[in-house]
Amino acid sequence: xxxxxxxxxxxxxxxxxxxxxxxxxxxxxxxLSFAVCAFSLAAQTRPAAxxxxxxxxxxxxxxxxxxxxxAEQERYECRVTDQLIQTDKNGNVKKxxxxxxxxxxxxxxxxxxTLSKNGKSLSASAMKKEDQRVMKETxxxxxxxxxxxxxxxxxxxxxxxxxxxxxxxxxxxxxxxxSVLEYDIVPNPRFQPHTLNQHIATVLKGTASFDERSxxxxxxxxxxxxxxxxxxxxxxxxxxxxxxxxxxxAEPDGVWLTDLAEGSGDARAALFFHPYFRFxxxxxxxxxxxxxxxxxxxxxxxx
Numbered sequence: 001x002x003x004x005x006x007x008x009x010x011x012x013x014x015x016x017x018x019x020x021x022x023x024x025x026x027x028x029x030x031x032l033s034f035a036v037c038a039f040s041l042a043a044q045t046r047p048a049a050x051x052x053x054x055x056x057x058x059x060x061x062x063x064x065x066x067x068x069x070x071a072e073q074e075r076y077e078c079r080v081t082d083q084l085i086q087t088d089k090n091g092n093v094k095k096x097x098x099x100x101x102x103x104x105x106x107x108x109x110x111x112x113x114t115l116s117k118n119g120k121s122l123s124a125s126a127m128k129k130e131d132q133r134v135m136k137e138t139x140x141x142x143x144x145x146x147x148x149x150x151x152x153x154x155x156x157x158x159x160x161x162x163x164x165x166x167x168x169x170x171x172x173x174x175x176x177x178x179s180v181l182e183y184d185i186v187p188n189p190r191f192q193p194h195t196l197n198q199h200i201a202t203v204l205k206g207t208a209s210f211d212e213r214s215x216x217x218x219x220x221x222x223x224x225x226x227x228x229x230x231x232x233x234x235x236x237x238x239x240x241x242x243x244x245x246x247x248x249x250a251e252p253d254g255v256w257l258t259d260l261a262e263g264s265g266d267a268r269a270a271l272f273f274h275p276y277f278r279f280x281x282x283x284x285x286x287x288x289x290x291x292x293x294x295x296x297x298x299x300x301x302x303x
Contacts, residue, residue, distance in 0.1 A: 052170040052172065052181060069256065072254075073105045073108070073255060074105040074106070074107075075255070075288050075289070076104070076287070077103065077287060077289050078104075078284070078285060078286040078287075079101070079102060079283070080100070080281060081099070081282050081283075082099045082100075082279070083096065083097070083098045084096070084097045084098075085277060085279070087277065087278065089276055097117075098117070098118050098119065099116070100115045100116045101113055101114050101115060102115060106138055107142065108151060109141040111134060111141070113131075113134045157197050160195050161197055164188055164191050164193055164197070165186070165187055165201045166186050166188050167183035167208065168183065168185075169184045170182065178211060178212070179212040180209050180210065181210045182207065183210075184205075185204060185222055186205055187204065200228060200238065203226040203238075204224055204225070206220070206222030207220075207221050207222075211250070214250070216250070216256040217246075217248055217256075218248055219245075219246070219247050220247075221244075221245045222243070223243045223244075224239070224242040224243075224265070225240060226240050227239050239266050241265060242264075242265030242266075243264050243265060245263060246261050247259055247260040251286065259282065259284065260283070261279075262278075262279060262280040262281070263279055264276075264278040265277065
């Protein structure tokens with residue numbers, strides 16, 4: 001599935017930082033947005049009195065729409081601002097980290113080019129390394145096989161969530177003259193989780209809304225209602241109250257992009273103590289762009 005750029009990137013964490021081992025846990029939690037989006041992406045405009053679409057029946061058409069949207073996203077470049085706030089258990093701020101990136105897509109895979117950290121532009125040497133990293137990522141995902149592998153991993157996350165959760169109590173409302181579908185998100189009581197994604201999905205409750213005409217997700221708001229302990233708590237803990245909110249919007253040409261991802265909670269991975277944190281990622285300044293390239297001389301492999 002297309003990556004809608006809902007990643008919580010611990011962009012300033014050194015190798016020994018206690019947040020670093022939480023990356024897989026939190027990134028997998030955000031993958032919920034793929035699953036919810038997949039439920040309804042293929043919805044078509046219906047009269048107000050028509051029955052609500054069955055999310056499961058729409059899944060296959062949703063995947064096809066996702067692939068189409070991935071290609072359309074590649075025409076956009078956006079500015080992304082990430083903020084991570086570490087707090088104590090009482091909510092007092094201990095540390096704030098901010099990063100600003102330019103973001104673009106290659107074969108549906110988002111690539112971020114860091115511009116500044118904590119309000120300071122990268123040094124010349126740091127920018128050179130960042131340019132090399134971005135070029136390496138661009139070349140890598142320009143290969144259809146590599147991009148497909150990444151997409152397959154995302155699709156598996158979607159499947160994990162789809163099996164573990166349900167959309168219930170659907171309703172149709174009008175917002176700004178558009179038909180919007182709203183659902184409650186609840187765990188599937190008959191499902192036995194096996195993967196980390198599935199364990200996370202079994203404790204999430206919240207709401208999701210979708211633009212009925214396009215089938216795109218507008219808003220996702222979920223919170224964990226119980227603790228998760230993997231390996232008796234030795235592998236990972238995600239504590240009750242972990243919260244994620246995601247909002248998407250449509251560009252004038254109909255392409256949907258994420259403009260807000262935020263959340264809070266506390267968690268622990270492996271033997272690291274669990275920090276309390278809040279995060280917020282805003283995306284704006286999106287614009288259409290086109291580029292052409294001409295090779296001069298013999299190409300050299302990127303190491």
